[in-house]
Amino acid sequence: MLQPIIEDLRHTKSASSTRWALVSLSLSMLMPSLDTSIANVGLPTLAQAFGASFQQVQWIVLAYLLAITTLIVSVGRLGDIFGRRRLLLIGISLFTLASLFCGIAPTLWLLLAARGLQGLGAAMMMALTVAMVGETVPKDRTGSAMGLLGTMSAIGTTLGPSLGGILIASFGWETIFLVNVPLGIANFLLAARFLPMDRQDRKASKARLDTIGTLLLSLTLAAYALAMTLGHGRFGAVNIGLLLTAAFGIVLFAVTETKVEAPLLRLSMFRDASLSAGLAMSILVSTVIMATLVVGPFYLSRALGFDAAHVGAIMSAGPLVSALTGVPAGRIVDRFGAHRITMTGLVGMIIGLFLIAALQGRFGAAGYIGPLVIVTANYALFQASNNTTIMKDIKAEQRGVISGMLSLSRNLGLITGAAVMGAIFTFASGVIDITAAHPEAVASGMQTTFAVAALLIVGTLAIALAGSAYAKRAPLSEEAL
Template sequence: MKPITEKPGEAGHARSASSVRWALASLCLSMLMPSLDTSIANVGLPTLAQAFGASFQQVQWIVLAYLLAITTLIVSVGRLGDIFGRRRLLLIGISLFTLASLLCGIAPTLWLLLAARGLQGLGAAMMMALTVAMVGETVPKERTGSAMGLLGTMSAIGTTLGPSLGGILIAGFGWETIFLVNVPLGITNFLLAVRFLPADRQEEKVAQGRLDGIGTLLLALTLAAYALAMTMGHGNFGTLNLGLLLTAAFGIALFVFTEAKVKSPLLRPSMFRDSSLSAGLAMSTIVSTVIMATLVVGPFYLSGALGFDAAHVGAIMSAGPLISALTGVPAGRIVDRFGARRMSVIGLIGMMTGLSLIAALQGRFGAAGYIGPLVIVTAHYALFQASNNTTIMSNITPEQRGVISGMLSLSRNLGLITGTSVMGEVFTLASGTTDITTATPQAVASGMQTTFVVAALLIAATLVIALTGRTFAKRTTLSEEAA
């Protein structure tokens, strides 16, 4: 089967609409599969602990190994795609992810399972970074927002579907199937990608230089140190966490110094002079940090303050991801019609409004007082994601798509990791207790209110960044037109 070979600018014109749809189907699967495995293993941890005779702390590394591999490697594999060809590396990523899923399903020991999960995380990093990068080569520029919204929907569906699908598979067929389910999906995705994704153009790969081995290693170690600092200690920020943070800070300084010296850096420092890119990455990180407040604080508030049981808490918590899944595609179409920068601002305003309402309606109207504002937050989060991704990926040169896409995914992952720690710590401090599980309903309610006020203020700061960036972009456009 020969791949599509048309140039990116000709996508949708020389290629048939059917080919574009099948190519998008492949990209959707490439986003769905890694997202599914981010959450599907969580529900199986008790079963896996029993199956391998391991402690809960040991089996937690089944989740952590996967997330660490993605976080530490996603920028590097994006750069590799720019050098060696994004389609080629995406095919390798799909194959690696599928093979690793098979190895996870047949692993006889916990340590082999952890190794397979790390390998699966490498494949997932390739898929997540290069899927977004391939959008510019697959669909016309005027449909970029719709494609980004569709990928956001698939990511939300994967994350939402993971726990429920995992529970069904474990109950009916055993823990192995939560990993083996990826094998038929991976084979289908590989066949679609081989047939319908546009081939790499040789001119895109010339003069890209060699892979920056030192920079890649430094960035991976730095990100690993930061991720471990945010996730280890089970909510207690101790000496180990501080040491890891200091290590990460030193690693960043060393990485910046190294990148300024090498001929073919992993990340060119000059690219951060682009205010649109820098602002977009910063906003992505802050917004992802804030969105974790709903996932970290929400369950404790619903159970501890409102008195809902686990079943009702799960049902209420599913409202957010469900809304994200339903609004992703419409949000993308809105971005295409009204403009990405404008919709970024509206998305942030909507998020700030929803977060403020959650804090203001604390204790009122029961579940409705939480679900209503949560719907506002998540719908506008989907709008922001589609518009911010479109802004970033539409304003870069083709040879940078892989590495910038990797940085975009990294900013989101770092935000989610940071949010879990930071928003959880704000909630604990605001509740006035060291053990939130024993806090009184009044303390939990007070902690929730303060946390969401802080979240709303963070979005307000992000809105300032967006408005400043929009003003600067207008001035730049006027200056270029005048010249």
């Protein structure tokens, strides 16, 4: 999988070091992605093992996601100040130790605490892995490296449920966490040996962490994430209160950032049309992608009548395509340019989403898998090109925080998509309990949901066009960054 990238780097003396550095970065993306999905399959077993309710063991997943979402921007900024390689090594160590603690936890509450620590390590790895690309590969190969990391993320997410099921059935639930220990040790040794040393940047090293801004942003993101996840898409007083808290928090954060000498986020950076458009598009596209994961299983089982095994096999087609197309997508970006491929990817997603809605009920599984392949292949193109656009020309002292924002935008999109697209699906089906809906209602809800998803990508395409036009008219000065 690494060979296409390495072939273009063999003429340099550091080809071997670059290869092993990319292996380390790949593992740093694979491991946290794997743990995003591997625990889900074990929730029934964990509920039985700890004598807990399903609502309680859900926090095993939620604690991990909340830690990543709330801390990923802050740890990216810490990497800019104290050294990205140094903090990445700390993140790998923390993730590995926390995985060990998860596997030996005697009570549910200790397991939840260990998952929170694991999420902190995952946030460091996810943010700083992308940031390290600029220091590991030449600029003209950024797209290929981004495509590789996208592939590893897709492999981790895809592999999680199946690997988790095998490990639980064969060795017990503890092994879904303990499997990270040998991977983490190997990754730490590779990173310590082959990742480039941190460069001494006077401006970054003199900067101080914006403690107040960090705390405000973390609490705001936690409030929003909880609002989107509690209640399973049904908004009650608690959800509304959390959303209002998040809205107040973001206003307070913005005001605070204008007052401090070394802000966590310089608000002037959002005047960069490419950056603002790229982050907005990442949120919207991730929101839409979540529809395939939320709505797809209900449509396949309730409307088309497939059993759980067939639903799982069909659902794996999307992530599998993303995994296979990630590296080629990156090379296409390097060859034809990120802007052109962003447009191509979005147009392809629009076509695929409309086809999913239009072919509802026709051609059986093929009528769903075919358009899904179109959507996910073009999503891989979009992700590689958008990530390249955002990260390629960022100044060194800002790579960590911008990388954290990029990962945050994806997480926020997935969290929002689970709530919003699920709510649209339920509303369009015309029922309160979707699990008891008639096949016709589920099919109707699916059509409406994917039609709305296609329109959201049309809006994303408009943002891409507007951002590109604005950037050409008013290029951002370096001082803003």
